[in-house]
Amino acid sequence: MLKLYISPGACALASHIALEEAGANYETQVIDLRSGQQRMPDYLAVNPAGSTPALATDHGVVTQNPAILALIAQTHPDAGVAPIDDPYAFAAFNALNGFLSSSLHPAIGKVLFSRPPLEGEAKDQAVEQALAKYQLVEDHYLKGDWAMGDAFSLADGYLSVFTRWARQAGLLDASRFPRLNGHLDRVQARPAVRRVLEAEGLSAV
Ligand SMILES: N[C@@H](CCC(=O)N[C@@H](CS)C(=O)NCC(=O)O)C(=O)O
Structure with missing residues (x-):
């Protein structure tokens, strides 16, 4: 197992x-x-x-x-749970997951988990840099209701980890990130x- x-x-x-x-x-x-x-x-x-x-x-x-x-x-x-039969769609799935792992995760992780905690200008800068990554997803990487388009894929669960963290930190502003907010609600409503x-x-x- x-x-x-x-x-x-x-x-x-x-x-x-x-x-x-x-x-x-x-x-x-x-x-x-x-x-x-x-x-x-x-x-x-x-x-x-x-x-x-x-x-x-x-x-x-x-x-x-x-x-x-x-x-x-x-x-x-x-x-x-992923477009495994289409090499190009599977590459896009892997590209998004790579971005989440190598770019979005470190950016929001710096804001939330730096020890000692960031303060003042250093914190403001880290927040700005992290929000720019969320903006990329909001504007360019969500292909539809789900990250890859019409169908849920495992990239959606992965993205939700970081939108959960941002929402918990009060950073997922509904007017700036309407698509990410809707996406997180859809992911969290799934029975699994x-x-x-x-x-x-x-x-x-
Ligand atoms: N890129 C790795 C990141 C793994 C990672 O950084 N995990 C964190 C939790 S989110 C961890 O275990 N950190 C260990 C620590 O805090 O010492 C992945 O996506 O699996």
């Missing part, structure tokens, strides 16, 4: 939503980031990078949300997503 290492509310939520949406046979194990469990030998043996998510499979451990999402989509072809939120002890935001 697949085993996903998660930290409730953190970016592993994307992979957790993916497994649930795909109807996968899986279990989860919580790694408590606050107490530093990700740096303990037991977990470093799973993922030497000391971060979640990590997905333990019969073929070894897979890390990084974009890789995990692509793997889940390809190993659950009947679930229809509600099950995952409940399993992680979270609520829709």
Whole structure:
């Protein structure tokens, strides 16, 4: 059985939503980031990078949300959770996930999780830079009601992790980001997503 290492509310939520949406046979194990469990030998043996998510499979451990999402989509072809049969559409799916992982996540992460917390001009600058990334998604990367167009894909669950964080921080202004707000509401209304939120002890935001 697949085993996903998660930290409730953190970016592993994307992979957790993916497994649930795909109807996968899986279990989860919580790694408590606050107490530093990700740096303990037991977990470093799973993922030497000391971060979640990590997905333990019969073929070894897979890390990084974009890789995990692509793997889940390809190993659950009947679930229809990514355009795996169209190389160009699948490239677009992977491109969006790459942007979320390498650009949006670090930008909002700097605002929310810098230690010590950012203050003053440094915080204002970080917020401005993060909001510019959200603006790119709002204006250019959402192809329809769902990120890839008319159909839900695992990129939608991934995007929702960061729109949840922004909304919780009061940064997802409804007049500046109407499409992202509507998108987050649609994602959080999905039965599979509600099950995952409940399993992680979270609520829709
Ligand atoms: N690009 C990675 C990012 C993984 C990551 O940074 N995870 C964070 C939680 S959102 C983490 O585990 N951080 C460990 C720590 O805070 O020490 C991915 O998408 O999987």
